[in-house]
Amino acid sequence: MSPTVNQAPALLCDLDLQATLHSLAKKAACTPLKSRFSLEPNRATRFSGELGPLFVDYAKHHIDTGIITNLCELARQRGLAQQFNALRAGAKLNNTEGRSANYPSLRRWASDEASTSPQDQTIAAMFATMENLTAEIHNGAHRSSTGKVFTDVVNIGIGGSDFGPRLVCDALANQGLGTLRPHFAANIDPSVMTEILATVPAETTLFVVASKSFGTQETRCNAQAARAWLQASLGLEDVSDHFMAVSSKPEAAMAFGVREQYILAVPEWIGGRFSVWSGFGLTVALCAGMNSFRALLKGGYAVDQHVEKQPLESNIPVILGMLDLWYRNAWGMTSQAVLPYEHHLKLLPIYLQQLFMESAGKSVKADGSPLNNATGGVIWGTEGTNGQHSFHQLLHQGSDAIPCDFIASLSSHNPIGEQHQALLANCFGQSLTLMQGQSAADIEQDLIANGMDANAAAQLAQHKAMPGNRPSTTILMDKLDAESLGALIALYEYRLFASSFVWGINPFDQWGVELGKQISQTLMGTLGNPNDNSLSELDSSTTQLVTRYRQAQNK
Numbered sequence: 001m002s003p004t005v006n007q008a009p010a011l012l013c014d015l016d017l018q019a020t021l022h023s024l025a026k027k028a029a030c031t032p033l034k035s036r037f038s039l040e041p042n043r044a045t046r047f048s049g050e051l052g053p054l055f056v057d058y059a060k061h062h063i064d065t066g067i068i069t070n071l072c073e074l075a076r077q078r079g080l081a082q083q084f085n086a087l088r089a090g091a092k093l094n095n096t097e098g099r100s101a102n103y104p105s106l107r108r109w110a111s112d113e114a115s116t117s118p119q120d121q122t123i124a125a126m127f128a129t130m131e132n133l134t135a136e137i138h139n140g141a142h143r144s145s146t147g148k149v150f151t152d153v154v155n156i157g158i159g160g161s162d163f164g165p166r167l168v169c170d171a172l173a174n175q176g177l178g179t180l181r182p183h184f185a186a187n188i189d190p191s192v193m194t195e196i197l198a199t200v201p202a203e204t205t206l207f208v209v210a211s212k213s214f215g216t217q218e219t220r221c222n223a224q225a226a227r228a229w230l231q232a233s234l235g236l237e238d239v240s241d242h243f244m245a246v247s248s249k250p251e252a253a254m255a256f257g258v259r260e261q262y263i264l265a266v267p268e269w270i271g272g273r274f275s276v277w278s279g280f281g282l283t284v285a286l287c288a289g290m291n292s293f294r295a296l297l298k299g300g301y302a303v304d305q306h307v308e309k310q311p312l313e314s315n316i317p318v319i320l321g322m323l324d325l326w327y328r329n330a331w332g333m334t335s336q337a338v339l340p341y342e343h344h345l346k347l348l349p350i351y352l353q354q355l356f357m358e359s360a361g362k363s364v365k366a367d368g369s370p371l372n373n374a375t376g377g378v379i380w381g382t383e384g385t386n387g388q389h390s391f392h393q394l395l396h397q398g399s400d401a402i403p404c405d406f407i408a409s410l411s412s413h414n415p416i417g418e419q420h421q422a423l424l425a426n427c428f429g430q431s432l433t434l435m436q437g438q439s440a441a442d443i444e445q446d447l448i449a450n451g452m453d454a455n456a457a458a459q460l461a462q463h464k465a466m467p468g469n470r471p472s473t474t475i476l477m478d479k480l481d482a483e484s485l486g487a488l489i490a491l492y493e494y495r496l497f498a499s500s501f502v503w504g505i506n507p508f509d510q511w512g513v514e515l516g517k518q519i520s521q522t523l524m525g526t527l528g529n530p531n532d533n534s535l536s537e538l539d540s541s542t543t544q545l546v547t548r549y550r551q552a553q554n555k
């Protein structure tokens, strides 16, 4: 092994994150990614590992042993291990809302580890209710208003009350796990509800109104629309047999008209984007079965165990979190692509968009003091190979380097000939190409060898040249199932916590979405009331938009 690879730069000894990372990155940038592999024959095994049902390869990153040591030292100096301990102990890490964030305790419920703490008893009671509600639907004890067994479930919720169950139900679809068909209504756009209601049978459709606050405009409107549709379709006033609710405000759900025995209460401390592990997984349990939901938690629990027991240097979620920080703060990278080469993980990028961008889109530290470094970047992506025929051009030759996560399962639930093999060949081929690139000189030589004129070859080679040197992580699982999905979600959650805690931000609140909600409430009145004179208080652009809307109503 070359000494240049193993020589660890002096350990970080100050807490100025930006400056220390920059000097480390300057040095790291001198070694191209592909030459790191020739310098270090054991690189793939050194920078990869098993994480429960997942295998994570992070060898194609601008790192060596010294850099990992330094990044982990930085995490240590910033108290990451203590923060994780505090999280597990139920400390109120969500300081602006005075709430804990003990998500591992939800996953522990699915393990053999017994606990009698009051919090764990509340959790056990929540899951017992979930199990009963699910069993009553499955065994036909709870039927529709006309006495029929339910066939369809519409989850009405938005944000964290939608993305999680939607992702899990889609991931497990077509695995023969349940008989109830899931549907998801989130957006307030009336087309969403209209189109769902056009496909489901009124007599046998159950609506799960999922809202932590039970005050979210979109969810309340969609739930009201569902009720009015049921009443009209069934010719009944009381359609309450068709409604369940998941909420931290059971009294508000009752006031809405959901019967008390059909309300699944969820503790207040569970935040929306982390709530798939809680009662907010009810639609998963209904449509894929309680065993699948349990397996999801078990997968997450395997990651909890790894994070708790592994030292930082071999703690995979911590390393990935520190790599996010490494690229954001030291390399100035502003976005991260999530590329599932597994059709049934196609919703993962939008799930992670909320998880990361609602959590780490912050500009002040947890104590309210200003940050002097960048925090969360943009998360985006789509399923492979669709992206290859679209934005991968930018990934390969664009002016910005964007770290990519490739996620794939090693076997398919729906094999056809060699198609799944081709999918993986594309997946592995993309990360290799991003890293390796191709020089203009090599391309020029090939073109000339194939008979092209030297001048034309030199010019075309400039367009065809691939810079390479672009980092990526590859996450593999044997087959997509509830357990591997649970591990995958927990991996990303811890990765987010690792970077957030080192930045010193609170990843559990989301104050930035509140003002927009208030303003749209005010505009709701302004749009609908031509006599509302508050237009004069608005800027000319917004006034113009409101006026156009009002004019369109009179056409």
Ligand SMILES: O=P(O)(O)OC[C@H]1O[C@](O)(CO)[C@@H](O)[C@@H]1O
Binding pocket: 158, 159, 160, 161, 210, 211, 212, 213, 214, 215, 216, 219, 272, 273, 358, 510, 513
């Ligand atoms: O479950 P609720 O209270 O309806 O909230 C839905 C979503 O709205 C948000 O509060 C932000 O708009 C999310 O964090 C949350 O997941």
